[in-house]
Amino acid sequence: MSDLMAGIIVGIVALPLAIAFGIASGVAPEKGIITAIIAGFIISLMGGSKVQIGGPTGAFIVIIYGIVQQYGEAGLIVATLIAGVLLVLLGVFKLGAVIKFIPYPIIVGFTSGIAVTIFTTQIADIFGLTFGGAKLPGDFIGKWLMYFEHFGTINWWNTAVSIVSVFIIVITPKFSKKIPGSLIAIVLVTVIVYFMKLYGGIDCIPTIGDRFTINAELPEAVVPPLNWAAINDLFPVAITIAVLGAIESLLSATVADGVIGDRHDSNTELIAQGAANIITPLFGGIPATGAIARTMTNINNGGKTPVAGIIHAVVLLLILLFLMPLAQYIPMACLAGVLVIVSYNMSGWRVFKALLKNPRADVTVLLITFILTVIFDLTVAIEIGLVIACILFMKRVMETTKISVITDEINLHEEQDSSLPEENLVIPKDVEVYEISGPYFFGVATKFEETMAQLGDYPKVRIIRMRRVPFIDSTGIHNLTSLCEMSHKDKITVILSGVNPQVNEALEKSGFYELIGKENICPNINVALERAKEIVE
Structure with missing residues (x-):
């Protein structure tokens, strides 16, 4: 009813x-x-x-x-x-x-x-307006x-x-x-x-x-x-x-x-x-x-x-x-x-x-x-x-994605992917650590390239920490691929650290790991630094 x-x-x-x-x-x-x-x-x-x-x-x-x-x-x-x-x-x-x-x-x-x-x-x-036969626009x-x-x-x-x-x-x-x-x-x-x-x-x-x-x-x-x-x-x-x-x-x-x-x-x-x-x-x-x-x-x-x-x-x-x-x-x-x-x-x-x-x-x-x-x-x-x-929206995301360069020590009190919580990690000579915090998509890819270009140096190992990268798109993958190819020409080894499962799957499907080598994909910064020491020595 x-x-x-x-x-x-x-x-x-x-x-x-x-x-x-x-x-x-x-x-x-x-x-x-x-x-x-x-x-x-x-x-x-x-x-x-x-x-x-x-x-x-x-x-x-x-x-x-x-x-x-x-x-x-x-x-x-x-x-x-x-x-x-x-x-x-x-x-x-x-x-x-x-x-x-x-x-x-x-x-x-x-x-x-x-x-x-x-x-x-x-x-x-x-208002009852009339237009004398003219058509209203x-x-x-x-x-x-x-x-x-x-x-x-x-x-x-x-x-x-x-x-x-x-x-x-x-x-x-x-x-x-x-x-x-x-x-x-x-x-x-x-x-x-x-x-x-x-x-x-x-x-x-x-x-x-x-x-x-x-x-x-x-x-x-x-x-x-x-x-x-x-x-x-x-x-x-x-x-x-x-x-x-x-x-x-x-x-x-x-x-x-x-x-x-x-x-x-x-x-x-x-x-x-x-x-x-x-x-x-x-x-x-x-x-x-x-x-x-x-x-x-x-x-x-x-x-x-x-x-x-x-x-x-x-x-x-x-x-x-x-x-x-x-x-x-x-x-x-x-x-x-x-x-x-x-x-x-x-x-x-x-x-x-x-x-x-x-x-x-x-x-x-x-x-x-x-x-x-x-x-x-x-x-x-x-x-x-x-x-x-x-x-x-992309501008806002780009502003929230930060890229930092570390060349001396990593403070473990601020870290979440380290297995040594009571001491600082010392970065070996000829090793640079880059940290990307935020989505790695086409709006940010060139930002990473610009950061590296501003440094203008040639270390033996570059560690890219990606623990705070929630996703990566095809432009980001292309950017990483180009970086690795350029680094190989300059005899620089690239190591990835702390890649999350979603990003890891995207990189693996793209064939990126065949270029970099699976031994250079590390679960955390400790393993990445140990791998870097082996390469430098």
């Missing part, structure tokens, strides 16, 4: 959001509901979370709008299908955990950027320039409708926890505007019916024509849809886990998200993912199993079939007010402000991702944000 009630309430909550997201994305309003029905059903039926509610979300508005403007709805279908396949592959190959490694500043940066962009797209409907700066240029066409009735809608949504939680403010605002404002038109002669407030013809039925499945050129053009955008969908769905499932004390299966969830994004576009739907707000509404109203999500989809289907014609009376300014609240909640400005106090590298990633999302697009923002985050 609790799942039944939760499903009904979530279906009602999802209705105005699905309509608003569909229109804001540049498609017909019923396509938002179709997405919520089909994707919501599949995600609840197949997903790895018991309480996840899937459907269209605000995060996709900017991407979908851009695709529709450039490639049309046929291009959107192809991009969504590709994204669905990518999500399924992520789940099949157990890569659900990898998505969680995307840095938090990137997630906050593009989420806040999307919120600003959504707000920007609603300015025309909030797709870019952020172009939009604002046109808004300022045509601000003299403001329709104050539209503005009043938007303000009233926002006010109703804001105050609703103070007297109603069950019924969403967006639904109350849409019902009340639609009724008021309807009677104003009917009896007041006020006919200057555009509604959904003025711009769209609503089809109150589920369309037949249509497989779009696929060709390599379209796939090639849309593949980068599809990657963005897949990554964003994976992030949002797993983030939503994780938040739900914390509330209900459960643990979702991230890979199963990704497969379900992929299946939803493969099937939904065949019926004209748009990209879908897990929705945090609707998932929390489900939990707060007693949802405990996937049955609640399935019922939510059935409720939306009934609304589409029997009540959808009434949606034509909803004012566009009212939907704009709903999306203003969505963008405000999505902005996470408190988190954004808090992150500005973090280390400079994190702030750099946050601001660059935010600015690129707003000024350019989400695809560019995620790509460049990830590259910058990786570079800064």
